[in-house]
Amino acid sequence: MTDETLLSARGLNLRFGKIAALVNVDADLWPGEVLAIVGESGSGKTTLLNVLSGRIAPQSGVVWYRAPDGRLVDVHAMPAPALRALHRSDWGFVHQNPRDNLRMAVTAGGNVGERLMAQGRRNYGSIREEAIAWLGQVEIDASRVDDLPRTFSGGMLQRLQIARTLVTNPRLVFMDEPTGGLDVSVQARLLDLIRSLVRRLNIAAVLVTHDLAVARLLAHRIMVMQAGCVVEAGLTDQVLDDPQHPYTQLLVSSVLTA
């Protein structure tokens, strides 16, 4: 692990009226690392993800991102075109519901190729080749490249979304409950896929989940949130095996074991 963080946040505060969504949140992410944000519904996990990715501005605090050229940039002070360019190339966002991200009226190949075309690629043959290669990476049969996403199952849609996000080789991916709403066997397969892709491509990821098993499997480090505060943070195994904060202890003890 290098000394230089990829993404770091300091003193993030955000209130929605009376509700405190983020209270003095600090976060750090190093290159190639997976950070899980866990907590119950309404604890501010998704808000934190949106603030880290520049989609919502905090009321105070700052988010620094280290650009590929080594400079530190303030995500929320960036001009909109630069932020959008970052979201198109160096970053990726995987939504809980793949239908939010995919274009359902466009073939699988077109969906995967969109980010390439947005970057200025103008060769049909090579875009298509790359799309087929990425479908292979996420275990979708190459023969489905010209099919519409509406003919895909839920698990396939999520894998298609991952292919569409990773096609530009991002360095940082934000994932919002990527396995939510899938049945257990599909979840297991998807987790396996995400884990191998993240390891192989050395992608850093911020992962929001309420499922401690998902965090245990994928994340190097974990942040536990409650009512907008980070109550505990540290190495995943350390936090889950030896929880210090009463809320974390409650979370860990309430996991059902089959």
Next chain:
Amino acid sequence: MTGYNFAYLDEQTKRMIRRSLLKAVAIPGHQVPFGSREMPLPYGWGTGGIQVTAAVLGPQDVLKVIDQGADDTTNAVSIRRFFARTAGVATTTHTAEATLIQTRHRIPELALREDQIIVYQVPQPEPLSKLESSRAETTRMHGLAEYGLMHVKLYEDITRFGQVSISYDYPVMVNGRYLMSPSPIPAFDNPKMHMMAALQLFGAGREQRIYAIPPYTSVVSLDFEDHPFRTTRAPQACGLCGADDSYLDEIVTDDRGGRLFVCSDTDHCETRRDAGHTGTESPDVEQAA
């Protein structure tokens, strides 16, 4: 004509339109909003084009109006008569004699000159409207020059049909910056816009937008490196003048499958016939037979 200002619109309105036109010329391909007025013809019949024409028309101008290339269709005849009566300007059907040409769906076959202006009637100025329904979002996309979505549409066409299936209103990049709808002209006419000597003005009345291409500006039809843009035309030669390089209309001549292909640009066809060119369906040929 008494009771009307020159060219129907009041001077204040013309100044407002000219201000939008100046801005449009300064930013080639960018859609400039303007306060479109009610005109004495229905939306979709050229209310945008007619306002632009009224704003740039001068007493010395010679006006030509075409609709699908023809000078003698209802829309073309009424707009030509409208300006003959309200502005008293000379009108013509000859492309070479006109200083101002208002058009719907075609660019004349004869190359235009520096002293000519062509005004297009535009139904939908937003090239991304079929792909992204939110006007706020398309404005943002134009602002940031994010046009990947248009290529997704072309990608889908090639995937499904083996080629780009857009035959008219084929999207173009103007001056390497703005994506623009060329109005519903056939893709066949797109290359004529590139580095055209004449000033090109576009008016969309219902959508209240004006845009322009100054003379000698690059206009490039979108394509892929391995699927380059190409134009299509009916493979026949014109039945009346024998032209094999002009854009053709298909006319049904009877109920037994009879077809006649003729130039859609009527002036081009007449000029060629006057110069002695004949086609297989020319009346003279039939008389001789």
